Every structure is written in structure tokens, then in C-alpha cells.
Amino acid sequence: MLERSWTVPAPVPRGRPRTIDLPAIVAAGVGLADAEGVAGVSMPRVAREVGVTQNALYRHVASKDDLLALIADAGSGPPPVLDATAGWRPAARAWADALLARYTTRAWLLDVRLRTPFTRNIVLWTECFLRATRSSGLATEVRLEFAMLLDGQARLRAALHRDLAAAPPDLGVLIPLLEANDCPEYAAYLRAPGQEPPAFGVERILDSMASYAP
Numbered sequence: 001m002l003e004r005s006w007t008v009p010a011p012v013p014r015g016r017p018r019t020i021d022l023p024a025i026v027a028a029g030v031g032l033a034d035a036e037g038v039a040g041v042s043m044p045r046v047a048r049e050v051g052v053t054q055n056a057l058y059r060h061v062a063s064k065d066d067l068l069a070l071i072a073d074a075g076s077g078p079p080p081v082l083d084a085t086a087g088w089r090p091a092a093r094a095w096a097d098a099l100l101a102r103y104t105t106r107a108w109l110l111d112v113r114l115r116t117p118f119t120r121n122i123v124l125w126t127e128c129f130l131r132a133t134r135s136s137g138l139a140t141e142v143r144l145e146f147a148m149l150l151d152g153q154a155r156l157r158a159a160l161h162r163d164l165a166a167a168p169p170d171l172g173v174l175i176p177l178l179e180a181n182d183c184p185e186y187a188a189y190l191r192a193p194g195q196e197p198p199a200f201g202v203e204r205i206l207d208s209m210a211s212y213a214p
Contacts (some may be wrong), residue, residue, distance in 0.1 A: 038108045043170075070119070079098070092133050092146075092209070096153070099150065112154055
């Protein structure tokens, strides 16, 4: 599966293709995930989308885990084009912003566990960050750690926004509960929430990265 992820071209438009191949299968999986989330992706559903039997599908994709890895890679898309001429920090910030946009646009990516984080687009996103931050002087292994921190922060923010949008809390119920259970600070914040600092978490991660730079 890993090797095949590096040879899958861009997904073709949805609809039954004239021939069944891996790009068509991946495109069908991405289409289902976009429409219904990861829960809507299954081997039988994808087989029906491309017009083959489930057994025929297994000749192209060995398992559902492999299918999810391939559609997550395709759904991630190529990395952004970054301009590092102004320094590594603005480029790293732009990379983090692109990550958040990716997870917000395709929130189902948050639900796919990447058992093999070395598929094509996943690696290209990481390579993009490494190149953009080369001028920091930090070792590659250190920059990889910061890439994971930024990715985790983007995932958490996107997941929180998605979950709150899907089930917003009833503040008329929640605030009295907090006040009755010795949570006055949180209750006061919810009564008059301040403006969320723009990319606060990203900036603190970049501050830490700068502190390690030689």
C-alpha cells in the first residue's frame, strides 16, 4: 500500500469510470468521505460506487485500513507553496494555517488514524515544513517534533470547532451548573467570552521553536 500511494495520480471526478483502477477507487472513497464522513466509507460501498464486486475491489486494495490510508492521503491534497524569503517563522505560520484549513475543510481527516504516516502527500506536507524551516538552524529531528506539535494543535482546534458546531452547548443550562459546582472562572468566561487570541497556540509553539534555534 505504501509504495502504491506514491504512484496514485490525482483522483478523477466521481462517477463510474470506464475502467477500474486504484485512482478511481480512491476517488470514490474520498467522495463518500466528503459526503458522509469516514463512517460512510466501506469496502462494499466503494465497490458499488466503482461498479465492481467487493471481491474484485480486494484485488486493488488489500483491506479497509489500506483504503482509509489512501483516501486520507488523497484528501489531504498537496502541501501549500510557502515563501521562506521573509524567514522561517512566517513560513511555518503559513504551514500551520494551511493545516488548520485542511482539517476544517475535510474534517473527516480527523477521524482517520494514520497507521503509516509515510504516504505521498503526508510526507510532502512534512517535507514542505522541513524546507521552510531549514534556516532556523535546528536539526531535522527537532523540526520534525515541532511539525508534530503544530499538526496536533491544528487537529485539536479543528475537532473542537467541528464538535461545538455540531452540538453547541446550552449556556442557559451550563453556566448555572458551573456556578453551582464551584467553577466561577469558567462560568464568568462563558457569560462574556473574550475574543480568542488569533493562533495563540501556534505562536507559542513557534516561540518555543525560536528559543531552541542556535
